[in-house]
Structure formats: C-alpha cells, structure tokens
Amino acid sequence: MSVEVRNITKRFGSFVALDNVSLRINSGELVALLGPSGSGKTTLLRIIAGLEFPDPGSAQVLFYDDDVTHLPASQRKAGFAFQHYALFRHMTVFENVAFGLRVRPRDKRPAETEIRNRVEKLLRLVQLEPLGRRFPSQLSGGQRQRVALARALAVEPKVLLLDEPFGALDAQVRKELRRWLRRLHDEIHVTTLFVTHDQEEALEVADRVAIMREGRIEQIGTPEEIYEHPASPFILNFLGNVNLFQGRIHEGRVVIGGAEFQATNHVGAPNSGAVAYVRPHDIRLTREQTGQSSLAARILRVNAAGPVVQVELERLDDRSQFGVQLSREFSRQLNPQAGEQVFVELQNLRVFADDYSI
C-alpha cells in the first residue's frame, strides 16, 4: 500500500530534469521533496500527477501497486494543489470544492444532497464552513490554499500532491498554515507528497524528507536523520548555515591549522585533504587555550538581537571567517566584545574529502 515511482528520467531538450529517480511513499505518510529550484522536484510531482510524462524506458508510476504510468491525469485520482491555488475564479468556494464530484460520469456522480453534505464536511475540515458562498477573489491567500486543498480532497485522492503550497504566502501565514497542514494530515492520513524549497518547512512538517539535487534524490530519511547524518556537503549547506574549515585527515582525526579534532564522520581517504563542516551552534568560545584542540580567532562582530547571539570571527592563522551562535545565557557569562581574541573549540565535525564537490 504505497505510492511509488521507479526509474523516472525526464529530459527537456538537452536538460536532464530527472535522472533515474525512484521514490516510495508509504501509505498515510507525509513526505517532503526538498531542493533548490531546478532540481527537478516539481517535475517529479507533475509526473506522479500525470500532468507530465516520463521519458519512455523502464519508468513506472505505481498507485497502491496499480501501474498508472500510462493513465491520463484525469483518471489517476491524484489530488494536486498549486502554488498559486488555481481556483476557478467564476465559481463560489462551494462550487470549487464540488467540481470534482460534478464532473463525474452520470452513473458515478453522487446525488445533489450527497454532494452538498460532502462539500460542507470538507469545508468544515479546512475551517472555511461559513465562506462557501464567497468567490475566490474575496478570500485571503491562506484561505484560498485551504479551499484548493478541500477541492483536491473532495475526489478522495489516492495521493495528495502539493506544489510549493505555501510559496506565495508571507512568512507568518506560512508558519501557521504548515502546522495546520500537519494537524490535518494527522487527522485524515492521506498519503501526501509536497514540494518545497524551504528546508525549515520540510523538516518541521514531513515524516520523511527527500532532498533533490540536479535531477537526483541525494538523500532520503526522517528530518532527524537528515539533520544529524547529512550524506553530503551539499545537504549540509542546503539545510542551513554551516562553517567550512580546510584541513587534513590524520589517523582518524582532523587536523585544522595547528589543532586536532575528533570527526563525527568522515568520507574520503586518510592523509588526504579534507573539509570539515561545523554548524554555528557546535562551536564553543573560550578565553583560555585548552590544549591541542582549539584555534585562535578574533571577534569581528557581535549581534545579540534575536533568540541566540550571533558572533562573527576571523581565524588568526589563515584569516578565514566563520560564524558562531551562542545561547543568550552563555553569552552573558562570556561577554564577548568585538576586537578581542578568543579560542574556539569545534564539535560535531562532519568531514568530507576535499574533492567532494558542493
């Protein structure tokens, strides 16, 4: 019981949008497709919906073990929500939601009272019950996207496909709506795949996250797995701020400048050039040098506006710059000042061989 794509390749002219992608979404699961623009995530979504077709070959799209690869979109029963909602502007909210039921062939079309009941139930589900007689132009962006979701759910889709559903909304509404989406999903458990380029959104909402890059899925796993064990520097970079330190791998440890650090994981040959990636909150600041495992640096700037204190530093040996996040409490104790010299200890180093391209 799942939605699955196998060996999907799609070329637009000489551009390879998808390069032999396979992905399985378990029944009732909420999966995020995360990636920068042009990574192929929307194309994959549209292929699953049947709005785009994969290049012929061994490509397969399976809905609950039914092969739908050659089925047109109108017969797949995949609910689709668009970034700009695509509501029918000449119909009321009620009629928008009822559309999927009304276009059914006569023998499969529910009776008018049944349609009415189902639409009202869906409007209740998306908390828009009183707005059924409004037109889309009379709704806010967040309300419109909820109508679009109700409309997609009306046809009892086998899978719900959301293409950057909150991409056109402002930050505050985005946050509210993605939590609402999570609660809705916990309530109705419809198998869902949603596309986003916002890593925060993906990590917060999804059961599993698939990160795409240049037409391939680079890593797939739970948000925690992805955050704790990123498979590549690309993913590290994409998931948020990260500092780079050039160094060498030596007997399982990383040598950076004159200091040695324990690596959390490493990829690449021993005794070769390597890059260590360290998140800003995994760097400790001290005033005294603590043995072999600290680097000397000078503070460039301190920014205390926000939930954490951001400190920008410059290494004394090679003048490379990096950023550190301190808790407000620790910052009060240490009281860092711009211009002073401190020592930094790196923790949780993720080391990749130097030739690993980003």
Add this chain to the structure above:
Amino acid sequence: MAGPAISRLTHRSHARHATHDPAWVQWTLTTVALLFLALFLFVPLAAVFTEAFRRGVEPYFAAFRNPDAISAIQLTLTTAAIAVPLNLVFGVAAAWAIAKFNFPGKSLLITLIDLPFAVSPVISGLIYVLMFGAQGWLGPWLADHDIKILFAVPGIVLATIFVTFPFVARELIPLMQAQGNDDEYAAITLGANAWQTFWRVTLPNIKWGLFYGVILCNARAMGEFGAVSVVSGHIRGLTNTMPLHIEILYNEYNFVAAFAVASLLALLALVTLALKTWIEWKHAATHGAEA
C-alpha cells in the same frame, strides 16, 4: 489606506505632486483632445444623421423600403452571421493552440494571424480575384463545375472572414497566456475530461475577452468595404452589402438614402462602443476584486 489621506494633506499644504502638471498644461491638453474628438468624430457622426433626416422622417424610412436596400441589409446580416461564428471558432482554436501549447511554427502562426491587419483590404480582395477569377488559378476548374465564388455571396463571405479573422484570436491570446494552464491542470486532476475542462473552466475564464473580440469582429464584418468591394461585382439586389449600397446611392446623388443607410451602420458602431464600454466595466469589476 494612508495614500489618499497623504495626498489630501499635501494638497492642503500646497506642495506639488510629482505627477501633477501646472493647470494651464492640463487644460490645454484636455481642450486639444476634446476639439480633435469633436472635429473628427462627433461632427461627421452628427452630419450622417443630419443629412439622413434632411428631408424629414418619411424619406428616411422610405430608403429602407427600397428592395435593393433590403437586399443589401440582408446580405450584410447573412455575411456577418456566417463570418462571425466561424471566426469565433477559428479564433478560440488558434488562441488555445498558441497560448496553451508549444509547437514548431508557433511564431509563424502568430504572424499569419496578424496578416489580415497588415495587408490592405483591397489586396485581400485581389488575392481572391487571383485565385477564383476567370483568369485565376482555380477559375477554369470552378467554371467547369459551375461553382460561383467571385462576384457572388461565397466570395463576399470568404473576403469578410479573411479580413475579420484576427479580432477574436488577438483578443484571446494575451488573455489566455496571462492566465496560464494551472486552472486546466487543476480541472484535469479533479477528473474532468477535455470537453468539461473547456466548457466549465477555460470558456468562463475567457468569456469577456471572447465577447469583446466577437463584437469587434462583427462590427468590422458588417462595415468592411475594401475587400468586399473587389470581390462583389456590385450587382444590385444580389451582391451589394450595406457599405457598397451606400457608395452606389451616394454616387447617384441620392444623398438622403445614402445617409439613411449609413446612419444604420453608424448606429451599429454606437451600439458596439456601448457594449465594449459595458464589457470593460464588467471585466474591471470582476478582476478588480481579485487584485
């Protein structure tokens, strides 16, 4: 809503708005524009009606009882009744293809749609003479099979279709391109077939643009002179449309009748203008709420 309040304040403090010109510039430009309109639009329009009623109401209506006039009006209506629906279908099909799909030769098709606007109507008529005339490419074959196109109703209809082809398509292409395909995709994923998608989603989305295109197309179909004049042959009671009939009456110094029939065309223009304004107002009302 701080905008209006601020501009009112600045007016009160006599600060000049960046886009406000001095009063004398505003007045001069407005007067020039109004004078121009009066001279080139209102005066001729008034002249048409004055001339038509110069000898009173009775001769005016007598002009419409003339069998040739009735036949000309009938022919004009018939021509429009054939040309406008055909161009509606062609226009929607062409706009649909251009706006929703990518195919080789698309830009060529767009250029071809504009061709009737670019070519002088007389040339358009001459093309038909070259094709269907006695010395034309298809002339002998048509004569052998006893099919009359030139100097007959089919030629007039063909020329009218050609000249009025761009109106609907040109109106719809930018509209459909701006709307994109998402609405149609949404309908399809909801289980609608192509036919349902067109009637329930695409057509309602373009209805005002389509209506606008159709009334312009109709106005031109009824008023077309050049191309029709070349292919018609000016046979009274048979191949004279209203504009051709007016020309004949005028050349025979039958001014009252000429202007009477002309007033009918002028009325058509006024109705078209009124409809056009109403559509634009209606369109702005539905779209203004959306923004």
